[in-house]
Amino acid sequence: MPxxxxxxxxxxxxGAIALLLxxxxxxxxxxxxxxxxxxxxxxxxxxxxxxxxxxxxxLTRCIDLSVAANLALTGMVVxxxxxxMPGLPVPVIIVIxxxxxxxxxxxxxxxxxxxxxxPIVVTLGTMTIFRxxxxxxxxxxxxxxxxxxxSFKAFPRTEFLGLPLMSWIAxxxxxxxxxxxxRTTLGRAFYAAGGNPHAATYAGIDVGxxxxxxxxxxxxxxxxTGYLWVSRFxxxxxxxxxxxxLNVVAACVIGGxxxxxxxxxVFGAMLGSLFLGIIxxxxxxxxxxxxxxxxISGGAIIIAVILNAQANRDKGRIILKxxxxxx
Amino acid sequence: xxxxxxxxxxxxxxxxxRRLKSWxxxxxxxxxxxxxxxxxxxxxxLNAWNLSDMTFNFTEKAMIAFAMALxxIAGEIDLSVASIIALAxxxxxxxxxxxxxxPGLVLIGLGVxxxxxxxxxxxxxxxxxxxxxxxxxxxxxxxGISYIVLGDQAYRGYPSDFAFFGQGYVFWVISFEFVxxxxxxxxxxxxxxxxxxxxxxxxxxxNAVGAExxxxxxxxxxxxxxxxxxxxxxxxxxxxxxxxxxxxxxxxVGWELEIVTMVVLGGVNILGGSGSIPGVVIAAFVMGLVTxxxxxxxxxxxxxxxxxxALLIGVIALPRLWENWRMQAAKR
Numbered sequence: 001m002p003x004x005x006x007x008x009x010x011x012x013x014x015g016a017i018a019l020l021l022x023x024x025x026x027x028x029x030x031x032x033x034x035x036x037x038x039x040x041x042x043x044x045x046x047x048x049x050x051x052x053x054x055x056x057x058x059l060t061r062c063i064d065l066s067v068a069a070n071l072a073l074t075g076m077v078v079x080x081x082x083x084x085m086p087g088l089p090v091p092v093i094i095v096i097x098x099x100x101x102x103x104x105x106x107x108x109x110x111x112x113x114x115x116x117x118x119p120i121v122v123t124l125g126t127m128t129i130f131r132x133x134x135x136x137x138x139x140x141x142x143x144x145x146x147x148x149x150x151s152f153k154a155f156p157r158t159e160f161l162g163l164p165l166m167s168w169i170a171x172x173x174x175x176x177x178x179x180x181x182x183r184t185t186l187g188r189a190f191y192a193a194g195g196n197p198h199a200a201t202y203a204g205i206d207v208g209x210x211x212x213x214x215x216x217x218x219x220x221x222x223x224x225t226g227y228l229w230v231s232r233f234x235x236x237x238x239x240x241x242x243x244x245x246l247n248v249v250a251a252c253v254i255g256g257x258x259x260x261x262x263x264x265x266v267f268g269a270m271l272g273s274l275f276l277g278i279i280x281x282x283x284x285x286x287x288x289x290x291x292x293x294x295x296i297s298g299g300a301i302i303i304a305v306i307l308n309a310q311a312n313r314d315k316g317r318i319i320l321k322x323x324x325x326x327x
Numbered sequence: 328x329x330x331x332x333x334x335x336x337x338x339x340x341x342x343x344x345r346r347l348k349s350w351x352x353x354x355x356x357x358x359x360x361x362x363x364x365x366x367x368x369x370x371x372x373l374n375a376w377n378l379s380d381m382t383f384n385f386t387e388k389a390m391i392a393f394a395m396a397l398x399x400i401a402g403e404i405d406l407s408v409a410s411i412i413a414l415a416x417x418x419x420x421x422x423x424x425x426x427x428x429x430p431g432l433v434l435i436g437l438g439v440x441x442x443x444x445x446x447x448x449x450x451x452x453x454x455x456x457x458x459x460x461x462x463x464x465x466x467x468x469x470x471g472i473s474y475i476v477l478g479d480q481a482y483r484g485y486p487s488d489f490a491f492f493g494q495g496y497v498f499w500v501i502s503f504e505f506v507x508x509x510x511x512x513x514x515x516x517x518x519x520x521x522x523x524x525x526x527x528x529x530x531x532x533x534n535a536v537g538a539e540x541x542x543x544x545x546x547x548x549x550x551x552x553x554x555x556x557x558x559x560x561x562x563x564x565x566x567x568x569x570x571x572x573x574x575x576x577x578x579x580v581g582w583e584l585e586i587v588t589m590v591v592l593g594g595v596n597i598l599g600g601s602g603s604i605p606g607v608v609i610a611a612f613v614m615g616l617v618t619x620x621x622x623x624x625x626x627x628x629x630x631x632x633x634x635x636x637a638l639l640i641g642v643i644a645l646p647r648l649w650e651n652w653r654m655q656a657a658k659r
Binding site (some may be wrong): 090116117120124128134135136249260292294296303306309 | 455456460461465467470472629633635637651
């Protein structure tokens with residue numbers, strides 16, 4: 001039964017995205033040209049990567065507000081490594097960024113798992129600590145385009161079958177994590193730990209440890225996104241992606257991830273990200289000031305969370321009806 | 328640590344009151360220590376006017392922190408407070424352009440704060456939504472409206488008598504803001520510790536369902552708490568706007584973090600159910616002293632934020648580490 005509701009939720013969101021595209025296309029047909037849509041997807045790729053990690057964290061009844069700061073810190077670290085050692089091949093840089101991001105995630109995870117500190121407090125704290133650390137590392141200076149090696153900058157733009165590698169990485173992450181969430185013990189443990197922690201404990205799942213892995217995965221994805229972001233825009237500085245953690249949470253909530261844990265899909269998180277990505281790309285096209293962006297995503301979060309709550313209530317009623325029929 | 332001990336904090340082992348008292352004494356000792364260290368490290372610290380300037384570091388944030396403390400004790404949170412400041416300040420700025428005088432500006436500031444609080448309260452208590460997502464949403468929404476109205480512009484030209492709220496002094500070095508801070512501290516102390524309403528706040532935070540069955544109108548109390556938090560954000564918006572004499576949409580960015588830090592540092596349990604106003608008052612002084620002392624030593628603001636982030640995690644982690652260590656020692 002829940003599966004049907006989830007499906008309908010995603011169908012609803014796909015419909016909303018189609019409607020949004022139709023409205024934009026009615027006045028600006030060029031917006032839905034395949035090349036432009038591919039650009040929009042590519043622009044949204046970082047949000048999709050972060051939203052997948054955030055979804056897993058939210059599934060376990062936690063929240064990770066440090067993702068944007070993690071992204072910026074890891075981005076600065078790989079940028080400085082690149083400046084110091086321009087010869088280091090890109091795959092090594094990618095491994096470093098994933099590893100370093102995961103390490104930052106481990107810090108969050110250990111504080112939540114071993115000390116049982118509420119996740120919102122932990123990640124609010126690490127968010128400011130990570131940002132401050134970037135300042136200490138860089139002395140407040142920017143790493144600019146000309147300082148990076150060419151291969152470092154070229155990687156996310158390299159085209160493969162008509163799409164940049166950045167888009168392919170997002171697609172690969174969506175496929176990989178769809179498999180992980182539905183076909184592995186750890187993936188199911190994320191749902192169990194958030195859906196009903198007590199039952200999960202009795203079923204032999206270490207809830208704290210599951211939350212630890214969620215933060216580690218979220219951190220690793222944020223680290224990878226950090227490299228992609230810095231190399232794509234060819235700049236690293238303290239306030240990189242400032243406030244982006246709210247977009248990530250918004251993408252999840254719009255994508256049907258329940259903030260109380262246990263409900264959500266990778267596909268939904270991707271759709272939520274695309275919804276926000278299309279809006280931010282369409283605003284300049286339809287001649288609305290980009291200053292509207294913040295209010296629109298705020299409004300979208302509130303509407304989405306109301307819809308989420310409604311969906312959950314319906315589910316409860318259906319169960320009651322079935323119970324009535326059964327007796 | 329198993330999950331059951333996390334979701335049902337065991338309060339019976341250590342009497343609540345004794346523990347709170349010891350927390351506040353500890354915090355007071357920290358404040359005194361920072362004061363002494365500061366007066367040794369910088370020759371400019373021990374100066375009445377400098378110390379008076381120091382209070383501006385925390386008075387506006389602390390006003391919101393009092394209401395936020397009650398909200399967190401009741402098991403909810405409001406992350407939109409800084410955005411309410413932005414929206415209230417923008418509304419006052421717009422009113423100035425229409426020629427509204429100081430009394431009107433104050434009413435508008437308080438009114439916008441109340442409206443925003445009512446909106447949050449409605450979504451949380453009537454629609455039954457989790458406060459953390461709702462206020463992350465309204466945080467974007469409220470500040471977003473400021474951005475729509477102002478863009479990259481700023482409002483200036485506040486009337487000269489409006490400057491009193493943020494720049495005026497009542498007596499010698501005692502600023503109006505500090506007096507207001509002290510009065511509000513007293514009001515919230517009485518409200519939380521001496522009234523039925525305050526007991527209801529604790530009851531809801533410890534067990535909302537139990538409170539409901541004991542005849543407490545949980546939804547109404549929570550709604551009032553959101554209203555109060557909105558109102559305090561309006562008060563802070565008046566003081567801050569008056570002090571800066573200008574409004575930009577980026578006003579008070581990131582304050583929600585510092586306010587939550589202040590509340591948690593003051594010994595309020597982030598999961599709800601316990602905490603006190605004196606703790607929050609001392610925490611306000613600790614944070615003001617730390618940022619002011621570091622500022623006198625030319626430490627950049629962003630490095631101070633590391634200290635504040637570390638304080639936030641440290642004050643919660645250390646007692647738990649200590650307890651873990653004690654329990655293990657007891658087992659042996």
